[in-house]
Amino acid sequence: MDGAPGGGRSAIVVVMKDWKSIAHAHGLDVSARDLDRIEGPLNALEETFRPLADQLPPDLEPDTELRLDAEER
């Protein structure tokens, strides 16, 4: 992780995904060794990201195309 996230979310329990099953379900042609290598980083990201995503209000829309022009904001 890039550092400990803000304090208030530490009590939320994040259930880790079974990345190997997900990879197989996706038909991803990845060796067991390669899967071992990616599990740790994905779990770490999941631990930070999941509580953030779970707090999102339904009316917040995605920024699928970043436009920073002042007149368009």
Next chain:
Amino acid sequence: MIQEAAAELRARRVSAVELATAAIARIDRYNQQLCAFITVTAELAREQARQADRELAAGVDRGPLHGIPIALKDLFYTRGVRTTAGSRVYANFIPEWDATVVERLRAAGAVMLGKLNMHEMAYGITSANPHYGPVRNPWNTECSPGGSSGGSAVAAATRMVYVAMGSDTGGSIRIPAAFCGTVGLKPTYGRVSRHGAFPLGWSLDHMGPLTRSVRDAALVLNAIAGRDAKDPTSSRHPVVDYVPEEGGSIRGLRIGFPENFYFDRLDPDVESAVRGAIARAESLGASVRPVRLPDVAALNAVARMVLLAEASAVAQPVLGQRELFGADVLALFDQGCLVPATDYINAQRLRRKMRREFDRVWSEADCLMMPTTPNVAPKIGDTTVRLGGRDEDVRLATTRLVRGINALGYPALSMPCGMSGGGLPIGLQIVGPVFEEAAVLRVGAALEDGGVGIPPCPMG
């Protein structure tokens, strides 16, 4: 520096051909050891230099970059010149057209010396390229130059060229600039066209220069900034003259330094040098103040989620050729393939929310100062770095102060501000609100004029 060379060219004390010849000689001298270039276009450079000289002699002056040697990270499309993206997959790819940045630099009269080595597919921070050789840090060749624009930083630091173009998706201009002691500018998202640059993450990719001075970076931005209809996210925001005036003041400017996150777990030499630069800004009349930022670790997680998904989407057509990729890059692509669409969409929703939250800091400060990286250049092959009594993954540590800025799209400059006890450069990061490159560059130039910097590179 560019302005001096430009003056010499116009006074006929030097020719563009002589500048190009000197650049080729430096590349010949250092490239075998440093591995900064993948392709050297010496003949093309001589031809472009001859044309630049002819034009100047005929009174055609394309501006300060006219006749100036430059080089391009090997992800910018160059018509008729191999463009590999540092990958074996594209080892024989020869584009039929130029990237917009390349077109604009050529229109400004710049002379292209070649294509620069980089982390494979721009997806990493070491530039230890398994296909074209590991780029080495000119301050200590056992150390990493950073990445992904590692060759760009080395070429600028060692004076192989005056300008080396790079790209920055999660720190890839600023990190090598910090590790190699050059200036690196990541402009606002949309300020510089991405058209014709191999994408890594469409919504995070930024193109910008690595140079040996802040004013040189500003001169390049003048040449490449502006609307490009070929890039759907290119901005119509007005372009200004980005070059700071000589002796420009920062008196009264509000400079914030984050009291959370950005000064946590730093190499003590980094902390000392950056705090010294902030103190120098205050002594130059800036109003320096602590500011509190929203959750940067959360922002970094959002940026990583976006990048994982976008990068794997970009690479999906070629991911079947697994044997052509380095292990580190392949692992990242594999991770991205497992990110569900819902997580990508939610990351983009979080990004919007976080940008609103971070924008509030601009009511308290005109720009922010912080370290570019918490560490100095690690040894090539090191996988961890010890910071604040804790071993950290070297990639996550090196990107933790830069990655989030890409998700926000803010302009950010890295400039050298000191040396470690071990003789390696330290980078100061200056961040501003969107489209405030001029202010960021003004602060950087004032600090440079005020003595913030480092000695020339020993190979420079």
